[in-house]
Amino acid sequence: MIVINGTPHDTEITDPRRSLLDHLREDVGLHGPKKGCDQGGCGACTVLVDGRRVLACLTLAAQAEGRSVTTVEGVGRDGGLDPLQEAFIEHDGFQCGYCTPGQVCSAIGMADEVARGVPSRVSPEIGAASFDLSPDEIRERMSGNLCRCGAYNGIVAAIEETYLDGPR
Amino acid sequence: MNADPIVGRAVPRRDGPAKVSGAASFTAEVPVEGLAHAALVCSTVAAGEITGIDLTEARSAPGVVAVMTHHNAPAIRIAPLLITLRGASFTRAPVMQDARIRWNGQPVAIVVAETPEQADHAASLVRVGYAPAEGRLVFDDLKVGAPQPDHVQGEAPAVLRGDAEAALRTAAARVDQVYRTPWHTHCAIELHATTVAWHDERSLTMWDATQAVTHSQATLAEVFDLDPEDIRVVSQFVGGAFGNKMMWSHQILCAAAARLARRPVRLVLSRSDVFRVTGGRTRTEQRVALGARANGTLTALVHEATTTTGINDGFAEQCTFPARVLYGADSFGIDQRVVELHTPANSSMRAPGESVGSFALECALDELAEQLDVDPLDVRAGLEPAAHPTTGKPFSGRHLLEAYRLGAERFGWARRSSTPRSRRDGPWWIGHGVATATYPYTRMPGGRASVTLSADGCATVRTAAHEMGMGTATVQAQYAADHLGLPLDRVRFEYGDSRHPAAVPAGGSAQTVSIIASVVAAARALTAELLHLAAPDSPLAGAGAGADDVEMRDGGLHPRDGGPGESYAAILRRAGRAELAAEGAASPPTETAQHAMHSYGVQFCEVRVHDVTGEVRVSRWLGVFDTGRIINPRTAASQFRGAIVMGIGSALTEETIFDERTGRVLNASLAEYHVPVHADIPPIDVAWLGHPDPMAPMGGKGVGEVGMVGVAAAVANAVHNATGRRIRDLPITPDKVLGL
Amino acid sequence: MKPFTYQRADDVASAVAAAAATPGAAYLGGGTNLVDLMRQNVERPAALVDVSRLPARIGIGTDGRLWMGAAATNTDVAADPVVRRDFPIIAEAIVNGASGQIRNTATVGGNLLQRTRCLYFYDTGARCNKREPGSGCDAVDGHNRMHAVLGASPECVATNPSDLGVALAALDARVHLAGPAGGRTVELLDLHRLPGDTPHVETVLAPGELITAVSVPPPPAAARSAYRKVRERASYAFALVSVAALLEVRDGVVASARLALGGVAAKPWRAAVAEAVLTGAPATRATFDRAAAAALADARPLAHNGFKIPLAQRVIVSTLEELS
Structure with missing residues (x-):
């Protein structure tokens, strides 16, 4: 059983080779998580597993058993978009839109990591009690999500604006 | 037309909500x-x-x-x-x-x-x-005596004006260097x-x-x-x-x-x-030689480029195009050669030719400026030609000098140190570089579009075009709304289906103007249909009105002479029609026959080069562009920025590695082919002049590719300014920077 | 990907038993490297025993050492307050590697056992002694810019890509194992083998042995430490070279020094000779230059990776200067 966007799913995983990504896309019908490389090189498949951002392409579906998975389809609120998603539109944080679901999920997980005290390569003091969400921090922490259209400026602006006062 | 035009407004992307929520359906997701x-x-x-x-x-x-x-x-x-x-x-x-x-x-x-x-x-x-x-695999063995292609994108492979080599020999100042760029892969x-x-x-x-x-x-x-x-x-x-x-x-x-x-x-x-x-971008080897007088004017401009294709594929990448159009010179020696290799075909990748060709030309200009001890921007400004330097055609619109001025002021170019290796912030050397950009205006023949009016006064524009992130769906709706005289929310734009009227490929930065020309034609046909349909009791009837006598505005047709008009909805209602459709074919692209039409730009950048490691990080960017009228500042800015990002990748990290023993791509993954990540990209400032091109439909020229041109050269020139080291082969990696 | 069976282990004993009972079994940690390699048909296990839910505790043991369960994720180690305060070089090395998403899944044990990024190893269309023993090495005379300058052999010039491993090598970490024959402990520096003429044998692990934990003694209290990584792309890229250094200076003299290098060898490379040069010597640029020269004295460049030798030396010197 995997809880997907709040709903328990008992869809049988008949082939152990099936990745969480293909499970979500092919078996559950959630196409938000994207396949950009299938080898952990682009971040387009990023989903949240138990609240943490992971690459669905390198996760076997069987490994997600008993976990709670959130895809971009599950991040909105009250049937509408999350403020982060609104900010992506406002700041033109995408062009083709293919990496966007991964960027959105990654940003949510990233903000949570900052709140939990996970350091980054550019954190001024690795032992600090807390970390700021400066543009430099956002850029470093989001570097696992490639955008070949080059919408990075807009993505960083959207994240900065959304999490100015910390994650929600 | 709309009295308060929608063209020019920063309208958010129409597909935004679908794309940020995972609802946008891509090809691998179609249920079958x-x-x-x-x-x-x-x-x-x-x-x-x-x-x-x-x-x-x-x-x-x-x-x-x-x-x-x-x-x-x-x-x-x-x-x-x-x-x-x-x-x-x-x-x-x-x-x-x-x-x-x-x-x-x-x-x-x-x-x-x-x-x-x-x-x-x-x-x-x-x-x-x-x-x-x-196999034919070793470029360096095969480049010697490589043949000229039949043509380079329809133009002559060589352009010889005067005796450039002789002029070089006697020039007061001379740069004569070879520049190399590696294979690239699009990596959508x-x-x-x-x-x-x-x-x-x-x-x-x-x-x-x-x-x-x-x-x-x-x-x-x-x-x-x-x-x-x-x-x-x-x-x-x-x-x-991106062309792939x-x-x-x-x-x-x-x-x-x-x-x-x-x-x-x-x-x-x-x-x-x-x-x-699939194929990527060719590797290139380019000789650029500049002969100059002490005042910086060129007596000779030589640009010889060798590129590759697959066996019998025939695509000669237009590396020498910038050298044909950007600068005046007394003599030109332009020549392209192609080596056929047992590799995937060479394909168009964002700003094919111009992006890598400008690396060679614009680095050479920087080298000349250094030799002359003149500001590199002033050298370029001093070479501004009055007409196309190799064809003699008049420019349809070219405002490079204005772009230089605006850019220099906005970037603070005057504060650049002209002495290489003279600015430092801790372990980082700081340098500034500049390069000019150009990309040809193209409007491909063959595009068609239809416009369908419905009884509720809405219009649907259809063409088999493509939305790959350029903002097509948004900007075409904006244009059509203005052209049809409708509010934006009453215009639908449907695309991406061969059942719609035929469209040109999305390439050559040509799609937007090509579709616009098709919509213009369709709207004209629609006007005729509406006039035909207008019943005898319509205000438009009996006025003897032809399509030229009326204009589309305020949701209907109105006589240009100011007489009473009628709304589209009313015309349809009166005629008992649920909808009315008309299709049109874009006029032949004759505008380039008499004029040299190009987009232009200038790229300014600041880099930081680590004293110990030789790592290069781009810390500031400004691109100023002369691309005619901008339909949507939001999507256009993103196009410019995106192209600059790809250019930064080509400057610092991107290289498709072939094993020349086997012809096999070695780094065939996104883990090993390094496109820029978030951390590589600083805030990118972009600006544009916005002067409509008098010869282009709606005054617009392409924005998708010119933004990549000159980027690698600007970085290389900035690295030289930072460190005193001139890197002539991309990418600019730490070992090259440190001379290891 | 070749078909395989999957089972999840609930504890170490059942994991070891399951692997022992299943021919061709491999342990699956976070899967960030193994699943990728399986999809490339480079790794072809017949069975996976998922050990990602085994103990993942991070903390100071009664022996005063830092203990990290093998299944602890890289992120959890890097975020651990004790790690960040007392073993900051571990956190630094981790956050210099991979991406946030990968660090959230990748485990301590898996990190140490990740395979090389040699492009020929990854490509089943190429020859590779590591992937197919005896098939030859296309890297030795091929594109070898990223390859080893230390400890390589004519059969294999691949590098170990771990960042964490370099920090652990500098810290005298130990690796704790469980296997069909019981438990044992090996020094991290002894975990990986140099390629020699058996590059496919990368570690001293016996068949069926599982890393259960990594422990690290507290570094000298007065030592300062740093992890420095050089790469073309600013993030999310493997090292051209990396340096982990701990330096303790008293009255202008080096009291103790630890130096490890990444990106230069088939294993996290401890530069013991350089440490000997440093220890007891004045903490000066001249000393650091001599240490850097000593660290790379045995280096042998290939056609395209010669730059790594001076680059590593430069980084060693600047890191030591920074710490002194």
Whole structure:
């Protein structure tokens, strides 16, 4: 059983080779998580597993058993978009839109990591009690999500604006 | 027209909510009943013959539905090249028709199975024997005496004016250097995906991630000898393309395999397939030689470029185009050569030719400026020609000097230190560089569009065009709304389906103006239809009004002389029509016959180079562009920025590595081919002049590619300013910077 | 990907038993490297025993050492307050590697056992002694810019890509194992083997042995430490070279020094000779230059990776200067 966007799913995983990504896309019908490389090189498949951002392409579906998975389809609120998603539109944080679901999920997980005290390569003091969400921090922490259209400026602006006062 | 134009407004993307929520459906996500999945088997040698294919294990693997090789593939004709305007291919290579191997990575079998996992595994069980032959693989051995191509994008391969070499010999100042750029790969994040369903033996639907819907339809008709009317190609959202999502072998193979399997088949290329089955950007070797007087004016401009293609493919990348148009000189020696290699075909990749060609030219200009001890921006300004320097045509619109002035002020160029290796912030050397950009204006012939008015006063514009992130759906709705005199929310724009009127491929930064010209034609036809329809009791009736006598505004037709008009809804209602449609074909693109038409720009950057490690980080950027009227500042800015990002990648990290012993792409993954990540990209400032081009429809010129031109040169020039080291081969890596 | 069976282990004993009972079994941690390699048909296990839910505790043991369960994720180690305060070089090395998403899944044990990024190893269309023993090495005379300058052999010139491993090598970490024959402990520096003529044998692990934990003694209290990584792309890229250094200076003299290098060898490379040069010597640029020269004295460049030798030396010197 995997809880997907709040709903328990008992869809049988008949082939152990099936990745969480293909499970979500092919078996559950959630196409938000994207396949950009299938080898952990682009971040387009990023989903949240138990609240943490992971690459669905390198996760076997069987490994997600008993976990709670959130895809971009599950991040909105009250049937509408999350403020982060609104900010992506406002700041033109995408062009083709293919990496966007991964960027959105990654940003949510990233903000949570900052709140939990996970350091980054550019954190001024690795032992600090807390970390700021400066543009430099956002850029470093989001570097696992490639955008070949080059919408990075807009993505960083959207994240900065959304999490100015910390994650929600 | 709308009195308060929508063109020019920063309208948010129409597909935004769908894209940020995962609702936008890409090609690999189209639901199809009874779908089977395919995987490719690709050659591991670059040249030679297949001696045998053992399918025993593959055929008996679980879930396998069909396996196709050259033994059982149907007859498939050669796909027409993109340059012919009839197709969208970059290669003349036959698709699985014989035992011959033409490049390392050529598909030699396609396996169809019930699931993607089964197809992938069965593909790994196909055993292929090869008799390898000596391939044409070593560029440095083959470049000597390389032939001129028949043409370079339709232009002469060489332009000789005066005796440039003689002028070089006697020049007061002289730069004569060789610059090199490596192969590049587009790396759109969406993997190439195709789904094909045959309806009967002679008709099919293909959902494809393509930037050439109409030309894919034409190609399938050609290669399988079908009627184009029986082929539907659908491409709604495309997850990035950059010139690479044209017609390759995989779509044709997917279609053939679907016919063999008698099932709808989906083929999603693996990331390594994308690197090896489709082509990227050629490597280049370029000599630029500049002869100058002490005042900086050029007595000679030499640009000789050698590029590569696959065997018999014929695509000569236009590296020397910037040198033909940017600067005045007394003599020109421009020459292009092409080396055929057993590699994937050379394809168009964002700003093909200009991006890498400008690296050589714009670095050489910087070297000349250094030698003359003149500001590099002033050197360029001093070379501004009054007319196209090699054709003599008048410029339709060119405001480079203004862009230089505006850019210099906005960037703070005057505060740059002219002495290399003189600014430092801790361990980081700081440098500033500049380069000029240009990209030709193109409007491809053949585009069509339709406009359908409905009784509720809404309009739907249809054309088989593409939305790959440029903002097509948004900007075309803006343009159409203005042209039809409707509010934006009353205009729909439908695209990405060959059932719509034919469109040109998305390429050459030409799609926007090409569609606009089609919409203009359709609207004109619609006007005639409306006048025809206008009943005798219409205010428009009996006025003897022709299409030229009325204008589309305020949701209807209105006589230009100020008489009473009537709304579209009223005309339709009176005529008892639910809707009214008209189609038009874009006028022939004659505007370039008499004028030199180009987009221009200037790139300014600041880099920081680590004293110890030689790592280069870009810390500031400004691009100022002269691309005519901008329809949507928001999407245009993103296009400029995106192109600059790709240019920064080409400057610092990107290189497709071929093993010259085997012709095989080695770093065929996004982990090892390094496109820029968030951390590589600083805030990018962009600005544009916005002067409408008097010769272009709506005054607009292309914005998608010019933004990449000059970027690598600006970085290299800034690295020189920071460190005193001149890097003439890309990418600019720490070992080169440190001279290790 | 070759078909395989999957089972999840609930504890170490059942994991070891399951692996022992299943021919061709491999342990699956986070899967960030193994699943990728399986999809490339480079790794072809017949069975996976998922050990990602085994103990993942991070903390100071009664022996005063830092203990990290093998299944602890890279992120959890890097975020651990004790790690960040007392073993900051571990956190620094981790956050210099991979991406946020990968660090959230990748485990301590898996990190140490990740395979090389040699392009020929990854490509089943190329020859590779590591992947297919005896098939030859296409890297030795091929594109070898990223390859090893230390400890390589004519059979294999691949590098170990771990960042964490370099920091652990500098810290005298130990690796704790469980296997069919019981438990044992090896020094991290002894975990990986140099390629020699058996490059496919990368570690001293016996068949069926599982890393259960990594422990690290507290570094000298007065030592300062740093992890420095050089790469073209600013993030999400493997090292051209990396340096982990701990330096303790008293009265202008080096009291103790630890130096490890990444990106230069088939294993995290401890530069013991350089440490000997440093220890007891004045903490000066001249000393650091001599240490850097000593660290790379045995280096042998290939056609395209010669730059790594001076680059590593430069980084060693600047890191030591920074710490002194």
